[in-house]
Amino acid sequence: MQTGLGVFYFLCVLLNLGFSYHFNQRRDSKQTLIWFAVAMVFAVHSLAYLFHLGWIIPHWVRELVDNAMNPVSYFVLAVVALWALLRYRKFLTEPVVAWTILNISLLFSGWAMTDPNFQQIITKEDNVPIVMLIGSVGFFTWLALRRAVLNDDRLARGEPPLEKLDDEKVLVWPDLVYTELIAMVVVTFGLVIWAVVLKAPLEQPASSAKAPNPSKAPWYFLGLQEMLVYFDPWMAGVVLPSMIIVGLVALPYIDFNQKGNGYYTFTQRTVAVSTFLLGFVVLWVTLIVLGTFLRGPNWNFFGPFEPWNVHKNVPLNNINLSDYFWLSMLGYSVDGMGWFMRELPGILLVVGYMLLLPPLLAKTILRPFFIRMGFIRFFLLVTLIQFMAALPIKMVLRWTINLKYIVYIPEAFFNI
Amino acid sequence: MAIGDFIRNSQVWKSIFRHPAPRDRRNRVVVMLTNVFLHLHPVSVRKSGIALSYTWCMGGITFFLFLVETVTGVLLMFYYRPTLEHAYNDILSLRDVTTLGVLRELHRWGAHAMVITIWLHMYRVFLTGSYKPPREFNWGVGVILLVLTLLLSFTGYLLPWDQLAIWAITVGSNMARATPLLGYEGPGSKFLQIGGVELITSGSDARFLLLGGRIVGETTLLRFYVLHCVALPLAVALLIAVHFWRVRKDGGISGPL
Structure with a gap:
């Protein structure tokens, strides 16, 4: 383990030396010096671990992280981070800034690996792809936003996007065929290494008698499994996934914006890109990370450095909307009340949300959209967004007022 | 050089490649037109369209990983029997005894990688707005391919028949029980009855159809095996053909209009 970390930090040294050399070539002595210094910081770490000095991450840091982390802070942080990324994209996608962020995360992930609990969950064979997922989604999000920022600047100056520059045609042989060949060789090589190093x-x-605790679906479905905390299986496992598929297929027909076809841009497609990033990066990828790394026995939340204690006791005192309405507000008992009467407030809320909200939006703040999109497109879009928003809405209701179900009709398995 | 010339001038070589080596412009065009595999490509493309920082190469890698999965999968089928008696032990011997046991690792990690690369491919296509007209339909084909890829991965997950496999599939397939109308614990399924006899029971609902039983058992293993090795790969192959064809027909690799 120590040797592994030593090698990991050594690779970080090489990365930063390369970055430093890049600035040296461009005669930027200040940047050269900074990144050389950073490389040295990594070098110290590398040597320390290669000589088995046994540095470990301080206890108080681990406790601080564990205590600060819970489903609420995790999700809120992810949303805020996405907002900040989009709001301050010009600054954050600057290569030097992005490189700094990368360095900090590399340094911390190395430190974190010295914790046995963290190490155990990260190095589980089937969890390795998720580390790759985090890395690649992070990198490509940066790349796409960086190019979008550059393009947006160009477009604002009335210049064509970067993609328009190399407009001449080249022959597929050799330009594309060789690229494909190299890609195949690289992928094969990487896959063979992965297969030899890591056992399946x-x-x-x-x-069928001994259920493991926790029982987890394959990692790519853990975002859906995380939704089970907030919704019953018929919503989290059937309706919402179906809506994701329907929404994706319908996307090109809903998005009436003709701009941004064939090049990276943000300002020309602000709503579309923001919504997709929220859906893919936050609601899909970060929930997978949450479900894989931070959900332990009984699907309880565990901080990254917290041991998975089977007996961890998390009080569950969630309350149905019917109780809130009849008991807390009006002082009636819901016992003996027919289900329709009991659930009427919830049913009205859901019906209002699904059926009244879209026409209301079409009449008021989204009227310009409604006029441009037409009836079918508009209602399809709003319905899909409503399904997508249902998850964050239910999350917030759960966290703020411990709401269990908005509608609770167990007789018909109809719980929302 | 002499040997190289000898080979290139031989009747055998010339019968396979019906033109000189692609060293000049003419033959670089001809090679694309006379080779069945290469002619999936156009003869020429816009330079910016194939820049790595633009395409990320993820669609191509996904396709390549599909081929890797097919080859390793066919080879693994020689070593694996989908029965309760043999399934686990066959995997065990792949791990401990079989000479080419590393095939299983290649297959499993390749599958994980394919899930990631197909997501990244869609991410790129979205962020470059490449789903916009005239490529709306092909985006839809791509979404179906995504679903099929996830199903391929999901059905394959059961085959080792260990605790990890059976419980992951149990958790996943429990969702089918709650399908509206068609799952016996789904909303509305109670209304589907004829003369007081319920149509949707734990022995006739969507989950039963998927598992071939009330629990994940031998019938499930067979079903998932056939889906994994035959039905889904065929569907994927068909849709890949449509996908690639439409890439060409819808104007080639995307780029600014």
């Missing part, structure tokens, strides 16, 4: 997991033979 194989646990005890299947037994």
